[in-house]
Amino acid sequence: MLDDANDRYRAPALDKGLDILELLAATDESMTQAEIAKALNRSPNEIYRMLDRLVRRSYVARVHGDRYELTLRLFALAHQHAPVRRLVSQALPVMRQFSRDSEQACHLAIYDRGRVVVVAQMDAPSYWSYSIRVGARVSLYNTGSGHVLLAFATPEERTMMEAEREEQAEDKGRPDNLDERLAQIRRRGFESTPSAQSQSVYNLSVPVLGANDTALAALTCPFLPRIDRPNAPNMQEAMDILLAASRDLSHVLGRGAVEAGSP
Incomplete structure (x- = not known):
């Protein structure tokens, strides 16, 4: 995660979403909500809504029931x-x-x-x-x-x-x-x-x-x-x-x- 201690303008929700995307982009395999939360040093409840929004916007896909992985949407945007x-x-x-x-x-x-x-x-x-x-x-x-x-x-x-x-x-x-x-x-x-x-x-x-x-x-x-x-x-x-x-x-x-x- 980014060190925002000295940032003048903070957007915690945006940072949380970007943290999730960057984590999944650096991971070859899918991850559970608990694994994502642990890697980002956050609670599962803290990232639940953000994961849900990323899935609904097709940046992240839910696979095998309770696992998440990055889609190609960011690649397409680039x-x-x-x-x-x-x-x-x-x-x-x-x-x-x-x-x-x-x-x-x-x-x-x-x-x-x-x-x-x-x-x-x-x-x-x-x-x-x-x-x-x-x-x-x-x-x-x-x-x-x-x-x-x-x-x-x-x-x-x-x-x-x-x-x-x-x-x-x-x-x-x-x-x-x-x-x-x-x-x-x-x-x-x-x-x-x-x-x-x-x-x-x-x-x-x-x-x-x-x-x-x-x-x-x-x-x-x-x-x-x-x-x-x-x-x-x-x-x-x-x-x-x-x-x-x-x-x-x-x-x-x-x-x-x-x-x-x-x-």
Whole structure:
């Protein structure tokens, strides 16, 4: 729960509802009313009416009799936000073509108030794929998407992003060489780095640029070598395809294009 001790204007009922939504969003399984109350340090009676309203408004669903889980209503509301909806609708065909050409999965991530959020994802065309689910929050410091979003931000934006960064469990703090790394990414136009989360995966990340050469989003391929298909695109070829996809998407959005070399 939020610490409201110093808030000038308090709305306890609203805070209670948001606490419930945030708790259920962070929980993989459904919870009982008693479990929710215990996790929020409140009595079951205290949250009964709020749960009832959230169910009636379809933000929460009652399942298996006495258990509650989050619905997709918040997800749907987020995608009604016009800029994100337009970005995703324009990105999906480009991402689909990338996945076909590279035989790899890819995802699109944006920066949103301290978080890096995956807003679109495309599986590889084969029966296997390494992918990140839509809605996932990933690290600003330990992912290719986070690096690209930082590298292609203005100095003022970067300062703000780091100040309001939402810490992730895998974060080990700000890397000592981060500034040099971001300068290198901006010069060459992409990030290529081993995954900090999974062995054998390389994060290939490129920016979708806005009019002032800042990143609207990061397009990332979690590259896995295809040992079953010797003729499948290698990592260098996948990066070239990804850079072309970034240029296409930037052009579709009426923005600048990425100028880059090769890894």
